[in-house]
Amino acid sequence: MYRNILLAYDGSMEGVLALREGALLARTCGANVVLLSVIPNPTGGAELAQGVGGALSEQIDGYRDLLKQAVRWLKDRGFEPTPKLVIGDPAQIIGAVAKEMGADLVVVGHQRKNFLSRWWSGSTNTYLSDHVDCSILIACNSTSDEAFESGTTKSVA
Numbered sequence: 503m504y505r506n507i508l509l510a511y512d513g514s515m516e517g518v519l520a521l522r523e524g525a526l527l528a529r530t531c532g533a534n535v536v537l538l539s540v541i542p543n544p545t546g547g548a549e550l551a552q553g554v555g556g557a558l559s560e561q562i563d564g565y566r567d568l569l570k571q572a573v574r575w576l577k578d579r580g581f582e583p584t585p586k587l588v589i590g591d592p593a594q595i596i597g598a599v600a601k602e603m604g605a606d607l608v609v610v611g612h613q614r615k616n617f618l619s620r621w622w623s624g625s626t627n628t629y630l631s632d633h634v635d636c637s638i639l640i641a642c643n644s645t646s647d648e649a650f651e652s653g654t655t656k657s658v659a
Contacts, residue, residue, distance in 0.1 A: 504531045504606040504637075509583075510538050510596050513568035516611025516641070521572055523641040524609030525579065535576065535583040536603050539569045540592040562589070593629035600634050609639045 509524040511517045521537075528535045541561055569585050576583045588595045600608050608630060630638055 504528070504533045506536070506603055506605050507533045508536050508538060508596070508600050508603060508605040508608045510540070510592070510608065510610045511569070511572050512539060513565070514611065519644060520609045520611040520641040521575070523643050524639065525576060525581065527607070527609070527639070528581065529579070533606070535581055536586060536599065536605070537569065537572055537576065537583040538586045538588070538596065538599050539565050540595045541565050541587070541589045542592055543589050597630055597633045600636060605636050607637045607639060608634055609641055612640045612642055
């Protein structure tokens with residue numbers, strides 16, 4: 503069914519949901535996994551090119567650590583994920599990486615926002631649905647380690 507799955511992961515609770523639910527699907531399908539973390543770039547490309555100092559470096563280190571933890575979690579469960587860490591607009595980067603890798607499925611988390619917040623900041627999920635040529639799973643199921651091992655998604659109490 504799915505051969506190449508892109509898991510978008512940012513270390514948030516929603517990212518953990520996407521990681522676990524996407525991994526469960528990948529295991530079921532025997533799919534290859536690319537694990538992507540995108541460092542949002544609120545300053546724009548020109549300022550990034552000039553370097554914004556220690557704050558960006560700390561942010562990169564933090565995301566790198568989160569990505570390493572997620573890779574370790576996947577490897578402990580028998581996966582050989584391809585990790586990617588990229589700076590930019592998350593929606594655009596997810597879309598570009600999905601196309602680059604020939605993804606059959608993109609798995610993202612969903613952070614609930616009110617209408618005004620969604621309108622003001624835009625929506626990654628809306629962008630992806632308009633710009634990605636594969637299926638998209640917006641993960642919402644909580645999956646404990648025990649449920650993952652048994653191959654089911656169960657809510658965590």
